[in-house]
Amino acid sequence: MEFSLYLLTLLLLFPQCTAQWCYQSQYSCDDTCRDPSRWAAQFPSCGGLRQSPINIVTSKVHINSALPPFDFIGHTNAINITVENKGHSAHFALPQSVRLTGGALPGHYRAAQFHFHWGGNGRPGSEHTIDGERFPMELHIVHIKEPYGSLAEAEHDLAGIALLAFLFEETTDDHPQLDAVIAALGRVQNNGSRTVIPNFRLSNIIPAAKELHSYYRYVGSMTTPGCEQAVAWTVFHRTLSISSRQLDAVVKQCRFWTGQPMTDIFRPTQPLDGRVVYCSKAAAALPGVSLLWFGIFSAVLGTAGLIH
Numbered sequence: 245m246e247f248s249l250y251l252l253t254l255l256l257l258f259p260q261c262t263a264q265w266c267y268q269s270q271y272s273c274d275d276t277c278r279d280p281s282r283w284a285a286q287f288p289s290c291g292g293l294r295q296s297p298i299n300i301v302t303s304k305v306h307i308n309s310a311l312p313p314f315d316f317i318g319h320t321n322a323i324n325i326t327v328e329n330k331g332h333s334a335h336f337a338l339p340q341s342v343r344l345t346g347g348a349l350p351g352h353y354r355a356a357q358f359h360f361h362w363g364g365n366g367r368p369g370s371e372h373t374i375d376g377e378r379f380p381m382e383l384h385i386v387h388i389k390e391p392y393g394s395l396a397e398a399e400h401d402l403a404g405i406a407l408l409a410f411l412f413e414e415t416t417d418d419h420p421q422l423d424a425v426i427a428a429l430g431r432v433q434n435n436g437s438r439t440v441i442p443n444f445r446l447s448n449i450i451p452a453a454k455e456l457h458s459y460y461r462y463v464g465s466m467t468t469p470g471c472e473q474a475v476a477w478t479v480f481h482r483t484l485s486i487s488s489r490q491l492d493a494v495v496k497q498c499r500f501w502t503g504q505p506m507t508d509i510f511r512p513t514q515p516l517d518g519r520v521v522y523c524s525k526a527a528a529a530l531p532g533v534s535l536l537w538f539g540i541f542s543a544v545l546g547t548a549g550l551i552h
């Protein structure tokens with residue numbers, strides 16, 4: 245009796261100890277995977293005070309004139325990149341020749357990989373939200389500070405990792421340069437499968453550094469376990485475009501390591517816990533523009549006798 249109780253306890257505990265982390269979309273009551281609310285049980289940093297992603301409240305950002313533009317290196321070079329389904333998302337490996345400096349970051353950073361976060365069936369899937377709004381998709385380009393060689397080495401440096409984030413907006417017209425990326429996702433449907441995109445240029449999918457002077461900056465973490473708190477985040481004000489047709493193709497192709505459709509691959513937003521989100525001066529000009537438009541709009545309505 246005692247022995248079978250012991251066995252039962254073991255059986256109940258065992259899956260807990262070996263559970264894989266998963267996104268909320270994968271979790272169901274009979275599943276043993278760890279959904280985002282339970283990542284910290286296995287990966288303590290996930291319960292830390294500098295976690296990502298966050299909701300950026302534009303009325304609370306601190307304008308900082310000491311946030312200059314970036315200098316991108318190797319973004320226009322044609323490279324062969326390997327794409328791999330990692331079970332939770334697909335990674336596009338970048339060579340060390342792709343680098344960046346500037347952006348008020350403390351040093352030189354070399355690119356490691358980029359990946360996307362998306363939703364599913366019309367649901368938005370960005371990780372960062374702006375004033376509570378979730379965008380259809382988000383691109384993350386991961387860079388490691390020199391001379392570190394891996395995330396493990398960079399982990400103890402507050403700015404060991406530089407992550408560039410771009411939010412996507414849905415458009416009616418295709419963004420033709422994304423087709424190679426979307427086709428590659430179609431060739432890595434299952435965990436562990438790989439493909440190559442030949443002659444890829446990062447500048448095909450993101451604008452040149454000189455067009456990217458407006459951005460938000462805060463200190464945070466990786467958004468997947470171990471949630472290492474070593475990331476200088478840059479969320480660009482400039483959005484990228486993707487058509488509804490392309491977005492539909494993105495969310496329908498890949499599968500998680502469990503074989504389920506890979507949808508809604510984003511972590512819920514985390515508390516700010518006293519952190520400040522900075523905004524480069526160029527980005528700060530934009531609320532002024534929208535206020536101006538609001539002024540024009542209310543003047544028009546006012547003339548029409550709708551606002552008094």
Ligand SMILES: *[C@@H]1O[C@H](CO)[C@@H](O)[C@H](O)[C@H]1NC(C)=O
Nearest residue numbers: 321322323324325441442443
């Ligand atoms: C990419 O691969 C092709 C052949 O698969 C090769 O000819 C070319 O040199 C490679 N380009 C780079 C930049 O490595």
Ligand SMILES: *[C@@H]1O[C@H](CO)[C@@H](O)[C@H](O)[C@H]1NC(C)=O
Nearest residue numbers: 329330331435436437501502
């Ligand atoms: C997913 O693939 C990786 C190799 O790419 C492998 O290490 C891992 O065990 C796989 N996961 C499952 C659950 O099959």
Ligand SMILES: [Zn+2]
Nearest residue numbers: 359361384467
């Ligand atoms: Zn990411």
